Amino acid sequence: MPFTIATWNINSVRLRMPLVEQFLERYSPDVLCLQETKCxxxxxxxxxxRKAGYEHMAIHGQKGYHGVATIARRPLKLVEKREFCGMGDSRHISVSVDAGAGRSVLLHNFYVPAGGDEPDPAINPKFRHKLDFLAEMHALRAEENGNSGTILVGDLNIAPLETDVWSHKQLLKVVSHTPVETEGLERLxxxxxxxxxxxEKIPPEEKIFTWWSYRAKDWALSDRGRRLDHIWSSPNLSPSLNRIEVLREARGWDxxxxxxxxxxxxxxx
Incomplete structure (x- = not known):
């Protein structure tokens, strides 16, 4: 039985709801995980x-900032809205979803802190927060039991591999690709x-980008992207993966x- 999950940092769900509706109509994932909903x-x-056919929702929102939401055609059971680092931020939600064929999936939806501009936790509290957040994420394991498994998705705000950024050498001292972040995420x-x-589907030697800065005059021409968005699973679910699709064209939508x-x-x- 086919089962699809999409993850998307929407950067304000109310502002971009027309794009979300367009996406749902065209691609119809069973589950959509949104980050940075900002409401x-x-x-x-x-x-x-609901009008688009997605009756089931688990929401962990926050006025004007952060926020995650998991929306589905299938019934969802809320498992946890976890608070990390005692900050009161809405950056995580987990649900249980029936994926069909007797499969039950525990689905984590994350929005990891960006970390600010200066990659020094001694002088940048935002970067310290990011590292502390990642340290707390170590408590989450890829649980599996027979037909049950775990999937973790979201904007993790780290591009771990050299091919996850447009220039490994030029970004080594830029937040999201510093060694303390990339090595920490891979260790996690x-x-x-x-x-x-x-x-699993796109070889490590091939570049993957899921984010392009608003600062670029022509994002497609300069193509200075990073892979900040991720989909992980427990080992027992990975053999059933049949495709990964990165919708690069969505960066050019209105x-x-x-x-x-x-x-x-x-x-x-």
Whole structure:
């Protein structure tokens, strides 16, 4: 049975709801995980999602900042809205979803702090926060039990591999690609037992970008991107992965987010 999950940092769900509706109509994922929704729960555009056929929602919002939401055609069971680092930020939500063929998936949706501009935790509290957040994420494991498994998606705000950025050498001292971040994220993934699904389908020697800065006059021409958005799973789910799709064209839509959606398709047979 096919099962699809999409992840997308939408950079204000209310502002970009027309793009979300366009995306849902065209690609129809079973589950859509949004980050940086930037609205309180009572301001979330739930009616628009229901009209699009997505009746099931788990929301962890915050007025004007951060925020994550998981929306689905299938029933969702809220598992946890975890607060990291005692900051009161809405950056995580987990749900349980029936993926079909007797499969149950625990799905984590994350928005990791960006970390500011200066990659020095001694002088930049935002970078310290990011490193502390990653340290707390080590508690999450890629749990699996028979037909049950775990998927972790979201804007992790780190491009771990050299081919996850437009220039490894030029970005080594730029937040999102510094060694303390990239090595920390890869250690978190390995020790947690997670599989990087994007790199299961797209070889590590090939570049992948999911984010392009608003500062570029012509984002497509300069193509100075980074892979900040990720989809991981427990090992027992990765053999069922049949496709990964990065919707680069979405960066060129009208009034776009600076991130594009990433879709993972599974065939649980």
């Amino acid at each position: 309180a729960d009572d301001q979330f555009p739930a009616a628009a999602f 993934r390995r020790e947690g037992g997670w599989v990087d699904l994007m790199r 009034r776009p987010s600076d991130h594009v959606p990433v879709i993972a398709g599974f065939d649980f047979g």
